[in-house]
Amino acid sequence: MTDQEILLAFTRILRDLLADDSIVLTMDSTRADVPDWDSFKYVNFIVAVEMELGIRFGVADVESFKTVGDIVAETRSLLG
Amino acid sequence: MLFNSYPFIFAFLPVTLAGFFLFGIRSRTWALGWLTVASLFFYAWWRPINVLIIAPSVLINYALAQLLRRLSADKKRSGVARAVLVLGIAFNVTFLGYFKYVNFLGTVLSDLTGTNFVLTQVVLPLGISFITFQKIAFLIDVYARRVVSFTFREYCLFVLFFPQLIAGPIVHFREMMPQFHQVSPRFDSENIAVGLTLFLFGLFKKAVLADGIAAHVTPIYESAAVGGDVSLFPSWIAAVGFTLQIYFDFSGYSDMALGLGRLIGVRLPPNFDSPLKASSIIDFWLRWHMTLTRFLTAYLYNPLALWLTRRRLAKGLPVLGGRNFSTGAFFRLLVGPTMFTMFVSGLWHGAGYLFIIWGLLHGVYLSINHAWRLFGPGLWPSKETYQRFMRPIGAVLTFLSVAIAMVLFRSPTAKAAIELLKGILGLNGISLPQQILERLGPLTRLMQPFVSISAAGTTQEFALAIAWVLVLLLIATALPNTLQIMARYGPAIGVQPGPADGATKLARALDWNPTLPWALAMAALGTASIMRLGGKSEFLYWQF
Numbered sequence: 001m002t003d004q005e006i007l008l009a010f011t012r013i014l015r016d017l018l019a020d021d022s023i024v025l026t027m028d029s030t031r032a033d034v035p036d037w038d039s040f041k042y043v044n045f046i047v048a049v050e051m052e053l054g055i056r057f058g059v060a061d062v063e064s065f066k067t068v069g070d071i072v073a074e075t076r077s078l079l080g
Numbered sequence: 081m082l083f084n085s086y087p088f089i090f091a092f093l094p095v096t097l098a099g100f101f102l103f104g105i106r107s108r109t110w111a112l113g114w115l116t117v118a119s120l121f122f123y124a125w126w127r128p129i130n131v132l133i134i135a136p137s138v139l140i141n142y143a144l145a146q147l148l149r150r151l152s153a154d155k156k157r158s159g160v161a162r163a164v165l166v167l168g169i170a171f172n173v174t175f176l177g178y179f180k181y182v183n184f185l186g187t188v189l190s191d192l193t194g195t196n197f198v199l200t201q202v203v204l205p206l207g208i209s210f211i212t213f214q215k216i217a218f219l220i221d222v223y224a225r226r227v228v229s230f231t232f233r234e235y236c237l238f239v240l241f242f243p244q245l246i247a248g249p250i251v252h253f254r255e256m257m258p259q260f261h262q263v264s265p266r267f268d269s270e271n272i273a274v275g276l277t278l279f280l281f282g283l284f285k286k287a288v289l290a291d292g293i294a295a296h297v298t299p300i301y302e303s304a305a306v307g308g309d310v311s312l313f314p315s316w317i318a319a320v321g322f323t324l325q326i327y328f329d330f331s332g333y334s335d336m337a338l339g340l341g342r343l344i345g346v347r348l349p350p351n352f353d354s355p356l357k358a359s360s361i362i363d364f365w366l367r368w369h370m371t372l373t374r375f376l377t378a379y380l381y382n383p384l385a386l387w388l389t390r391r392r393l394a395k396g397l398p399v400l401g402g403r404n405f406s407t408g409a410f411f412r413l414l415v416g417p418t419m420f421t422m423f424v425s426g427l428w429h430g431a432g433y434l435f436i437i438w439g440l441l442h443g444v445y446l447s448i449n450h451a452w453r454l455f456g457p458g459l460w461p462s463k464e465t466y467q468r469f470m471r472p473i474g475a476v477l478t479f480l481s482v483a484i485a486m487v488l489f490r491s492p493t494a495k496a497a498i499e500l501l502k503g504i505l506g507l508n509g510i511s512l513p514q515q516i517l518e519r520l521g522p523l524t525r526l527m528q529p530f531v532s533i534s535a536a537g538t539t540q541e542f543a544l545a546i547a548w549v550l551v552l553l554l555i556a557t558a559l560p561n562t563l564q565i566m567a568r569y570g571p572a573i574g575v576q577p578g579p580a581d582g583a584t585k586l587a588r589a590l591d592w593n594p595t596l597p598w599a600l601a602m603a604a605l606g607t608a609s610i611m612r613l614g615g616k617s618e619f620l621y622w623q624f
Contacts, residue, residue: 060224
């Protein structure tokens, strides 16, 4: 998957999770930029990504992601 | 040594700064070394024996961290690294547990068995709750390889750095050390101006505002514990007044910490962002004691929720994904971890039943807020109408929920808490001073049948208390906060000026700049604060 494809998948998963089709994610997006993307929805998002792409993030990494781009980069490296 | 005391302001701080710049002539290493020594002195001032208590814990944590650093570099030994991490966390929790909870455990055992257990009476070393959390975070960061190298000197400075030593902000090694490496130990007029302004804002919030309203709030709690007046008005003054008091106290302390760091060119993370303007409880916790929320979310809530959610998915059970809802998932994946996290938060704040209930109550608030987020917006025709109507309602509800919970936080006894909560609901009747009741115009006749007359000589006190509450409420909810006023000069990590078009006229007028009017204003605030010092007035959060 390219970064762009991963980003599109993230956008779809998050739109579904927050029931908000107006969400547009970029590499620089942070959780604060997306209304209602609280810590609970964040954990759900992470697990939904893991399910869909068949990967597993390190617990410590989950906490240290700052931007959506960070999650994309880690996803790419986990997908190999 | 208290930040708001003469010895700190007129002796420790000038001497520490002078030493920092003098040693800075020689080198940065010397200047930072001086800071470490000064910090140790700062800690020892209150009770020198504290140093002996805290030193072994500091040294053991250093040894554990070095071990972790070596183990985590080697993938084959990740199992051992994990074991050492667990051991390290257990050590810190036990250490805190012994000093903070042994007395409480005795109470619980006595209550459960109906006997009188007296475990050793332990005196709490200053700031131990904050120091412990910070060290746990450090061990986890080393384990996760977010910190890959550190020397003993760096570690000591990080742990002891006096602006954040006693009551936070709870900082991470990785956000502090790069700054220390770049600190210029030369006199820098911008850092001094911004640092002093932050410090004086904080001092004013603490010494004038928080201590000022405390004089009207404390007596209500004290008298509630011994059967005093807990009718409607005093109960509400107690709840709202204490909420304002603790906000100005702790955010004032945090401003002072930010200012002290800035005097030597170091930025600390923000701890308060006008929490009393929050539009929901979730929003409140993102603005109140932010570094504690950050810690609890990262190291407790996230791992727990992640583990539960993954486990549930592995079993093929529904989770709370997308537009479907399952009650089981809601309780197991959201309410469970939330309640547990807030329970720990309550217990961390204080060893007592009321603190635990306070934490659990906030857990309930948060769960309701999350449930509302799942269902609430669907009840409205559009997102915009929902936002427009619910934001103000949410803000009022949030403030009231926080204030009512604060009664549990502050009450000296469970009985006082119950009486005050009944008073808030009006179950203890309404009483007003005679002179006030007479001057309510048309309301006087309307209220007469329901209102009893409170004890003579309370009129002035009643009016003053109401005035304090109203003025502080206005400051907390209508004025920009310190970080916003100073935003242009980067007062805290990650704080930048907001979008200019969104700022109100008032916010623009209060934008801080190193100008003569601001200098005069800060001198006035500073003078007012200094004149209020002297009495013994500890920060509320220093006892935690």
